[in-house]
Amino acid sequence: MEAINSALQEWQLVLDKLKHHQVQQTSSVNEIKQKPVYECKRCKDQEGYLVLIAGTPMYEQCKCRDKKRLQKILRSSNITEDFQRKTFGNFVDWSGDQRHLELYQKAYTYAKDFEEIRHKEEGHSLGLVGASGSGKSHAAFAVANNLMVKKGIQVLYFNFVNGFKEMFSRYDAGSSDVQRIREGLQMAEVLLIDDILKGKPDERKGYPEVSKAVYDEMYGLIEYRHFHHKPTIWTSEYYYELIPALGEATASRLFEMSRPNIGKALYTPDEMTAGEIGKLNYRLRDL
Numbered sequence: 001m002e003a004i005n006s007a008l009q010e011w012q013l014v015l016d017k018l019k020h021h022q023v024q025q026t027s028s029v030n031e032i033k034q035k036p037v038y039e040c041k042r043c044k045d046q047e048g049y050l051v052l053i054a055g056t057p058m059y060e061q062c063k064c065r066d067k068k069r070l071q072k073i074l075r076s077s078n079i080t081e082d083f084q085r086k087t088f089g090n091f092v093d094w095s096g097d098q099r100h101l102e103l104y105q106k107a108y109t110y111a112k113d114f115e116e117i118r119h120k121e122e123g124h125s126l127g128l129v130g131a132s133g134s135g136k137s138h139a140a141f142a143v144a145n146n147l148m149v150k151k152g153i154q155v156l157y158f159n160f161v162n163g164f165k166e167m168f169s170r171y172d173a174g175s176s177d178v179q180r181i182r183e184g185l186q187m188a189e190v191l192l193i194d195d196i197l198k199g200k201p202d203e204r205k206g207y208p209e210v211s212k213a214v215y216d217e218m219y220g221l222i223e224y225r226h227f228h229h230k231p232t233i234w235t236s237e238y239y240y241e242l243i244p245a246l247g248e249a250t251a252s253r254l255f256e257m258s259r260p261n262i263g264k265a266l267y268t269p270d271e272m273t274a275g276e277i278g279k280l281n282y283r284l285r286d287l
Helices: 002-034 064-075 098-112 136-151 160-169 175-187 212-227 242-246 248-258 269-273
Strands: 048-053 056-061 126-130 155-159 190-196 232-236 262-265
Touching: 098 126, 098 136, 098 262, 126 136, 126 248, 136 155, 136 190, 136 232, 136 262, 155 160, 155 175, 160 175, 160 190, 160 212, 175 212, 212 242, 212 248, 232 248, 242 248
Parallel strands: 126 232, 126 262, 155 190, 190 232
Antiparallel strands: 048 056
């Protein structure tokens, strides 16, 4: 009997030790869970801290503040990580054609002198017009990335085709969703509209037609940004064709906003007649 009691006591001691060890482990896990994790260990995500200067406590802004602001700007831009890598440094002058250089120079000068240009009543915007693959979108994104990263300016990207598709898909969800998108485009500090009039050309007219909804939305958007002197970066494969396609009222405002900051890389009538289409297209360079 004594042997049994002794064995039970030993087992009880083992169980007590196991329970105690389990409690310690649970406490350690809870401590780990409760311990805050900071993105910035220096300021503990307060974006600043107190330092002693000549014995006086002074508030100093942490370097992480600018980093967080840039991250916020990039996240809200609608620009993908791939396009965030488009810069002036990796813009390739692969053809040696003067037209490619014009796109680059117009974009580079606009970004460099933006603080001066943005406050003009006319000419506060940038237009990059070029054949498919000519580098107009690369140049436009290089400007956008420069403004965001170097100057901390908010840029909103809007693809002409997919952007309007998304907007019109919200019509059934109620007018508040559409109005929210509309106001976001109107109020953006800098708006980048890529590939205006992109689509299959009408065989008779030679340029794509737009629906009445797109026609009306573009007029309202450009009219608002023109009236309020809001910088707009836009790209298109078409230039004069924008007048009949979007309407004279919209196109003339777009041109007035951008003049003299309009770069062109278009085929000449002779090149088109000779069938030399493709020589400005980077994606067709090895064919």
